[in-house]
Amino acid sequence: MIFGKVMGTVVSTQKSDGVQGRRYLLVQACRPNGDLLHECHIAVDLVGSGHGEMVLLSQGSSARQTQDTYQKAVDCVIMGIVDLVEEKGQFLYQK
Amino acid sequence: MILAKVIGNVVSTCKEPKIEGIKFLLLEKINPTTLQGQGDYLVAMDSVGAGTGEVVFYVAGSSARMTAVTEGKPSDATIVAIVDAIEIDGAYVFQKDRNDS
Numbered sequence: 001m002i003f004g005k006v007m008g009t010v011v012s013t014q015k016s017d018g019v020q021g022r023r024y025l026l027v028q029a030c031r032p033n034g035d036l037l038h039e040c041h042i043a044v045d046l047v048g049s050g051h052g053e054m055v056l057l058s059q060g061s062s063a064r065q066t067q068d069t070y071q072k073a074v075d076c077v078i079m080g081i082v083d084l085v086e087e088k089g090q091f092l093y094q095k
Numbered sequence: 096m097i098l099a100k101v102i103g104n105v106v107s108t109c110k111e112p113k114i115e116g117i118k119f120l121l122l123e124k125i126n127p128t129t130l131q132g133q134g135d136y137l138v139a140m141d142s143v144g145a146g147t148g149e150v151v152f153y154v155a156g157s158s159a160r161m162t163a164v165t166e167g168k169p170s171d172a173t174i175v176a177i178v179d180a181i182e183i184d185g186a187y188v189f190q191k192d193r194n195d196s
Contacts, residue, residue: 007127008183010098010152012176016142017162024096024152024176026127026183040127042096042152051184061157073142073175075158076096 003082004057005030006049010042017073019044025078027057032085033092043076044069054093056080096152096175100125101145105138114168120145122153122174127181130189139172140165150178150189 004027012024023045029037034054041057046066049055055078063077064070085093099122107119118141123132130150139153142164151174153159159173160166181189 008181008185008188010176010178011180011182012152012178014143014177014179016164016175018176026098026181040098042098064158064161071161073154073158073161073173074096075154075156 001056001058001079003030003032003034003085004028004041004043004055004078005034005036006045006051006053006055006078007040008051019068019072019074022046022068025049027055027076027078029057030054032087041076043078044074045078047078047081049078049081054082054095056082096154098125098127098150098152098178098181099123099137099139099174100130100132101147101149101151101174102132102136103147111169114140114170117141117164117168117170120147120174122151122172125150128183128188137172139174140168140170141174143174143177145174145177150181150191152176152178 105119
């Protein structure tokens with residue numbers, strides 16, 4: 001999994017085999033301490049994450065291993081909102 | 096999924112029989128805030144009828160075979176959506192038919 005920050009939303013009415021009733025969020029990859037990286041992903045939001053929150057992204061076929069994305073044309077999901085990142089007893093990130 | 100813009104078409108007559116009748120579009124990955132290309136091109140199978148100039152997003156890997164059009168086909172990149180709008184930090188950075196894409 002990788003870290004990402006929710007930047008916004010992508011609206012699309014013409015989707016094929018998309019996930020109904022779930023938002024497609026624009027997530028920018030980031031470091032464990034929250035510093036933004038270059039790459040951006042569009043991810044199906046399964047946990048109701050809000051703008052600016054740090055989230056956990058899962059990519060590839062594993063993104064289909066959830067109830068809402070099973071056998072759907074999805075290769076990136078937000079599967080968790082990060083509360084805390086700890087390294088050697090140090091808090092790199094706190095919500 | 097990755098954001099991209101449809102730049103053009105790719106035609107191949109001498110090809111694997113399995114992919115007969117499927118449209119191949121030339122995509123360029125774009126930066127969501129500037130909507131500008133980064134010189135990163137790819138060919139994707141079209142499952143939603145996207146046209147040149149439209150902003151889309153595609154799925155890669157095995158998920159690319161999860162649409163009705165590409166089921167059981169050797170696709171590793173399929174366009175699954177035509178983007179109507181992109182909102183960042185509360186403001187629309189892209190709205191279809193509003194921008195001169």
